Amino acid sequence: MGLCVCLFHFITPVDAVRVYVNSSSENLQYPVLFVVRQQKGVLSWQVPLIFRGLYQRTYNYQEVSRTLCPSEPTPETGPSDQIIFVDVASMAPFNIAYELLVTRLENFQLETNKAFNFTASPSQPQYFLYKFPQDVDSVIIKVVSDAVYPCSVVSVQDIVCPVYDLDHNVEFNGVYQSMTKQAAITVQRKDFPGEQFFVVFVIKPEDYACGGSVPSSIHGNVNRTWNLQRTKNLQVTIVPSIKKSIYVQAMFFSFLSFLSFYLGSVVVAFVHYIRCVEGFYKNRSGIMTSSHPITASTPEGSSYGAIGMSSSSGGRQLSSPGCGLPAGSDTDSSVEEESDFDTMPEIESDKNVIRTKVFLYLSDLSRKDRRIVSKKYKIYFWNIITIAVFYALPVIQLVITYQTVVNVTGNQDICYYNFLCAHPLGVLSAFNNILSNMGHMLLGFLFLLIVLRRDILHRRAMEMKDIYTLDYGIPKHFGLFYAMGIALMMEGVLSACYHVCPNYSNFQFDTSFMYMIAGLCMLKLYQTRHPDINASAYSAYASFAVVICLAVLGVVFGKNDMWFWVIFSMIHVLASLALSTQIYYMGRFKIDLGIFRRAAMVLYTDCIQQCSRPMYMVGHFSSHAIFGLLYRPRDFASYILGIFICNLLLYLAFYIIMKLRSSEKLLPIPLFCIVATAVVWAAALYFFFQTLSSWEETPAESREKNRPCILLGFFDDHDVWHFLSAAALFFSFLVLLTLDDDLDTVRRDKIPVF
Structure with a gap:
């Protein structure tokens, strides 16, 4: 059991701290607990960090990196010192080695019309701050990635602590979208009284939500190789949206x-x-x-x-x-x-x-x-x-x-x-x-x-x-x-x-x-x-x-239902025949219980007894039934x-x-x-x-x-x-x-x- 006290001094108007921890222990019975206490909030997690997916699968991560909710200095006080407490604890009856690293983020605030590249994973989510410029009332957040998977979530949240940046809570606040290769969210100034917001990026532990497959694990635990593949390179660009004059012109x-x-x-x-x-x-x-x-x-x-x-x-x-x-x-x-x-x-x-x-x-x-x-x-x-x-x-x-x-x-x-x-x-x-x-x-x-x-x-x-x-x-x-x-x-x-x-x-x-x-x-x-x-x-x-x-x-x-297409094709063909018959006989062909006897008589007289040409030029096109049955669009x-x-x-x-x-x-x-x-x-x-x-x-x-x-x-x-x-x-x-x-x-x- 240990205690670490960190002192951080604000230099820039908005500064953020990121805490990185790593533990070699994979014992789920005795995880290492980390608690970060700030002036206005508390953030905690454990290592191994456990995510639960579909069919009760579990995903364990030994490396965790979290961004602490930043505190913006007020105009009256200006830059000041802030004390951050990091508590490390474990109930294990043996010693557990861990690594703790606290760093200042150099590029925490996103800029308009400037692309920013970064990397995220399920246990290492990222989020950044954006402030509306004076002459911009609406912006579009564009996020792109070269890789389809892993599946990710982009969220826009108000400046509130704590920030919801994990798979199980990212949907609790703000506006969000799932993403494979690109996402775009339009944000308006009027929706944020403080004229600023967080853009949060979360990588999901599995790809089922984005249309991908889940790992074929039998026992519910996914191996380390799968977890190491859950890293995604992202690029975010925030551009001004159209002005009100464009609405009028349109x-x-x-x-x-x-x-x-x-x-x-x-x-x-x-x-x-x-x-x-x-x-x-x-x-x-x-x-x-x-x-x-x-x-x-x-x-x-x-x-x-x-x-x-x-x-x-x-x-x-x-x-x-x-x-x-x-x-x-x-x-x-x-x-x-x-x-x-x-x-x-x-x-x-x-x-x-x-x-x-x-x-x-x-x-x-x-x-x-x-x-x-x-x-x-x-x-x-x-x-x-x-x-x-x-x-x-x-x-x-x-x-x-x-x-x-x-x-x-x-x-x-x-x-x-x-x-x-x-x-x-x-x-x-x-x-x-x-x-x-x-x-x-x-x-x-x-x-x-x-x-x-x-x-x-x-x-x-x-x-x-x-x-x-x-x-x-x-x-x-x-x-x-x-x-x-x-x-x-x-x-x-x-x-x-x-x-x-x-x-x-x-x-x-x-x-x-x-x-x-x-x-x-x-x-x-x-x-x-x-x-x-x-x-x-x-x-x-x-x-x-x-x-x-x-x-x-x-x-x-x-x-995927073949029987549906068979039944639909039969209905299509029968309806086409009935319609063609009505058209051919100029509305004088009655559809009742005697239709089969009359149809057999017509076939016998016109096709068997004597081969006679059609009286009228009429046709109905039902080749779509065959196409649908074969290809099932x-x-x-x-x-x-x-x-x-x-x-x-x-x-x-x-x-x-x-x-x-x-x-x-x-x-x-x-x-x-x-x-x-x-x-x-x-x-x-x-x-x-x-x-x-x-x-x-x-x-x-x-x-x-x-x-x-x-x-x-x-x-x-x-x-x-x-x-x-x-x-x-x-x-x-x-x-x-x-x-x-x-x-x-x-x-x-x-x-x-x-």
Whole structure:
């Protein structure tokens, strides 16, 4: 048992002392106890120093080095002497040799924009002091290492003694992150009343927390070789963060970028209005002298829905297609129901006859009353609003709770940010990731305004009984377009919620409405030439719900479970077959208990009895099921989204090719939108694949992918993806909205179905 008294004299304004001890004794029954008494605190430890890890493993260290909590001299007293007592004791019945060394730290205070290199180990943690300069309100602490392991923890703590610098207590105070090769913590002056803080570096005794393996020790004790490998070289650099003016510039940039889309839309609408006015007066002056353009008779085999009237049709006006005229009240308030038409046996028989023709025209699949069909598609709009409200409210509540937990506990391993470009604002840790989602909301609202304008013009034309609106072109139903606009806005809201605290538990917030957007686009593309037989809103949204459930189950069980992939592939293939069958038979194939008998009969008659070619050109792409079963991708949510997007793109390409093969044209506006969509999507996907974090890995492994900002010093690659994807989705919607504008002067019995 011994006592050592050390006298230390302050020379610099802030000085720190480090105590190093070493003992050759490995007897855990009689450790050597060290107690350091200071003016304002007591620090104690034992040698061998014992750490406990996973599965009750123990890690013993013979060398221990600790930094004593520094005492800063007051301005009144200035530099002074301080006495430090070091008590050494052991209950061993024999002598134990030990080594004690007390040194002054030469580089205890970190400087701004100056890198500092040092070494740490589990039994020899390090911490340093940093003071905010007068003109700096926020700094970023950047820590890098050449080696992935050993796993370490970086902590920022207030100037309080004792300093928590061991593996079992480093999480008790301040803000902390686990680290492999790099870490970054943003610190603001307002969070530290003394305008200074400690940066603490702790090396963990094992690497399990960072995604590494644990030593394969059977008896729970790890050998000395493992402990000697637990040394890590680190470099810390503290740099000033962005100023408040950058926040203002970034917000102005975001608003102005998307307000330019509003300006462009106003210009296009104004030009369209001028052309409509000119066309109206030309028609008005020429209609008295010219004959009615509709003189052709109805083609053979086409009845209801075709055009067979002459220019003597009374009560109908002829104007430029797509240009509405002032009118009175809306006549869409019909109280008729679809059942008034479709429950009659002769109508059902007529459907079976019409839809089994080899060559179908739009007049064959637009036989229902327009008001009834419009009401059917408006249900999409009202249902998605209901879904959005009930989905978004608990999401917002949950992410607020996540952010509160992060702020209160200081555990920055909860959220998977790009910490090298995470700019806090108020209680939000990464305001830039939230701000960049503004584009989805602004462009979604703009798309709703564009659709509303078209809807108003169409209703006015219907009230004026305009011949082009009644009997020409694609039947206009805007319910799905309204639903697409709401879905785009909700994608921005939920993506912003997800980026409040992105992690494994809330990934579905960012993808749910992406599935719905892709599904709604496919439904709209199919509805264009099949207005009478498209899916109902209830079945469509139920299908989206099933997809979201599968996505959640895939993330939870799909990584290593082969049976999940087998079951999912079977569901995928069966669903694809059912959908393809419904499309092929134009909605006249019923899925009930007799489906197997009918399928066997079709196979016998069409494949065995006689080899007949398919009646219609239809296809569904399900090769993704084979790919998923063979490769089992780790990111199941993106895999599901990829299935939707690939099918949408292939269907859109098929639609455009068939449109051109049918001698239809692409007008300048849809052609511009197609080119803009392709270019913007290509740029957006480039930034999407610049992975900056991944909640599929440990937080420390995710931080290895972190990269600095690339736009205005405020936005990172993923923020640019948000900007570009919002614009790409907006242009994609415009493609669907304007793609068939060239058919506004084509009779419906001349428009082929494909």
